[in-house]
Structures are given as structure tokens and as C-alpha cells.
Amino acid sequence: MNIFDLTGRTALVTGSSRGLGLAIATGLAEAGATLVLNGVDATRLEATAQDLRDKGFSVRVAAFDVTDEAAVVAAFETFDKDGTAIDILVNNAGIQLRKPLVDLSTPEWQRVMDTNLTSAFVVGREAAKRMIPRKNGKIINIGSLTSELARATVAPYTVAKGGIKMLTRSMTAEWAEHGIQINAIGPGYMITDMNKALIDNPQFDAWVKGRTPAKRWGKPEELAGTAVYLASSASNYVSGQMIYVDGGMISVL
Numbered sequence: 001m002n003i004f005d006l007t008g009r010t011a012l013v014t015g016s017s018r019g020l021g022l023a024i025a026t027g028l029a030e031a032g033a034t035l036v037l038n039g040v041d042a043t044r045l046e047a048t049a050q051d052l053r054d055k056g057f058s059v060r061v062a063a064f065d066v067t068d069e070a071a072v073v074a075a076f077e078t079f080d081k082d083g084t085a086i087d088i089l090v091n092n093a094g095i096q097l098r099k100p101l102v103d104l105s106t107p108e109w110q111r112v113m114d115t116n117l118t119s120a121f122v123v124g125r126e127a128a129k130r131m132i133p134r135k136n137g138k139i140i141n142i143g144s145l146t147s148e149l150a151r152a153t154v155a156p157y158t159v160a161k162g163g164i165k166m167l168t169r170s171m172t173a174e175w176a177e178h179g180i181q182i183n184a185i186g187p188g189y190m191i192t193d194m195n196k197a198l199i200d201n202p203q204f205d206a207w208v209k210g211r212t213p214a215k216r217w218g219k220p221e222e223l224a225g226t227a228v229y230l231a232s233s234a235s236n237y238v239s240g241q242m243i244y245v246d247g248g249m250i251s252v253l
Ligand code: NDP
Pocket: 014, 015, 016, 017, 018, 019, 020, 021, 038, 039, 040, 041, 042, 044, 064, 065, 066, 067, 092, 093, 094, 095, 115, 116, 142, 143, 144, 145, 186, 187, 188, 189, 190, 191, 192, 193, 194, 195
């Protein structure tokens, strides 16, 4: 028996049209899972899904905005109607906004909180409602180094990611007894669209390479193994944890 095997499991990964979500989804598919990809840009989402289907994976799409509660609820009702049981949920969708606190408007603050934190509660709640009667499920929330550390110009993101750490523990406090394991992954500085401006900034690039013990940015596919572990029976007694995949950065910052 392969304890990492995800054959027969269905995984919904929010924000999986590109970046870390796509890398995580690909890893779960390679371990045998059927995928439900999510994003807001329906055209990009379908193109990503087709690419994965061409590689032989079983993939469907559910385009919805994770900040739109009615859309989230409707998506799960559609899953119910067509008999799709979500066994694995990865709350990955997120946005970054770099602005000093004094210049930040309340709607900007709220948008970052809604996308990075409240969405994980809403999508997690809808998933857990269905997992609890089945006594089985895996939820992986995507945190960040900023789940632990504050940095200038990213206050709402930091507050949201700190919240992800406690949301992961709060979900564990309520749902672990129902056979659901909820854990988090805290990526370090990874090469994705979200960080494009930082990667292209020589000073920031040098800072990341200098401060990360591994001396380099992370590649999205380097999250896949941790996601497969947390989605599989290999982690059945691991609950409420945040695993940092960061080239060692949390140890030295
Ligand atoms: P990207 O910007 O590269 O990709 C973001 C993904 O999220 C896209 O698929 C996008 O969909 C989707 N998305 C954004 N907003 C919504 C929404 N409202 N509803 C549904 N989907 C949405 O980001 P990354 O891959 O870099 O980041 C993924 C996660 O990892 C985020 O939570 C981020 O905070 C976290 N993270 C990233 C780090 C990094 O270094 N990159 C480090 C630590 C954490 P679409 O294509 O339709 O726009």
C-alpha cells in the first residue's frame, strides 16, 4: 500500500489556474487525485484544465470568486447535485497588495482580508459541512512567512496570513474529531506572478537570495510533496500544523 496514494480522491484547489495552486494541483493529480480547478478568469482556467487533461489527468473546472459567498455556496450545491464529493480542499487563492498602512483605504484592507482569510473560512465551512457526515477529509490552508513575521507595506496580507494560522488551529479544534485533518503550508519566496515585480527588482532579488539559507527563490513545484503528504493518509494524525516550505528562511529571519 502506498500511503501517499490519492487515487479515488477528489481535490478542489482554489486559485489553481496558475502559480502555487497549479503546482499543488498537479502534484495531487500525479498522486492520483481527480482535480477541481478554480479561479476567476474562466478562459485561463479552462486553458489550464485542458493542459492538465492533455497530460492524462482527470480535471474539471469550477470558476468562482472565493470572496463571493453566494458563488461559493452555489458551487458546492452544484457538486452535491452532480455527485462530486470534495475529499481534499486546498484554500490557496490569494492576492498581495503592497502599500504603507497610512495610504491604505478600508476597501483595500477589506479586499485583502476577504480574499486571503475570509474565503478560507467560507470555502472551508462549505467543504466541512459535507466532510463531517462522511467522517473524512483533508483541508490545507496556504499561509506564508507572514503568518509569523510582520514586514512593512503588507499589513493586511500579514494579518490575513496570521489569521490563516489560527483558522487552521480553530478548524482543527472543531473538526478533528470528525476525521478531518486541517493543516497549513507556509511558502517562502516563490517564483510566481504574485512576486513578478519583486523578482524583477535587483535589490529585492538579492535580498531574498542573501537571506534565504538555500540562497535562492523557491519553485512552485517544490510545494507539491508537502501538499501530497498533507492530503494523504500519511498525515492522518497530523492536525493544526503549519509546515514552512521556505528554503529555511523562517529559521533565520
Ligand atoms: P498568483 O498571483 O500567481 O496566483 C493567484 C491565483 O489565485 C490565481 O489562480 C488566481 O486566479 C487566483 N485568485 C485570485 N483571487 C481569486 C479569487 N477572488 N477567487 C478565486 N481565485 C482567485 O499567486 P501565487 O500562486 O503566488 O499565490 C498562491 C497563494 O500562495 C496565495 O494565497 C499567496 O498568498 C500564497 N503565498 C505565495 C507566496 C509566493 O511567494 N508566491 C509566498 C507565500 C504565500 P486567476 O488566474 O483567475 O486570476
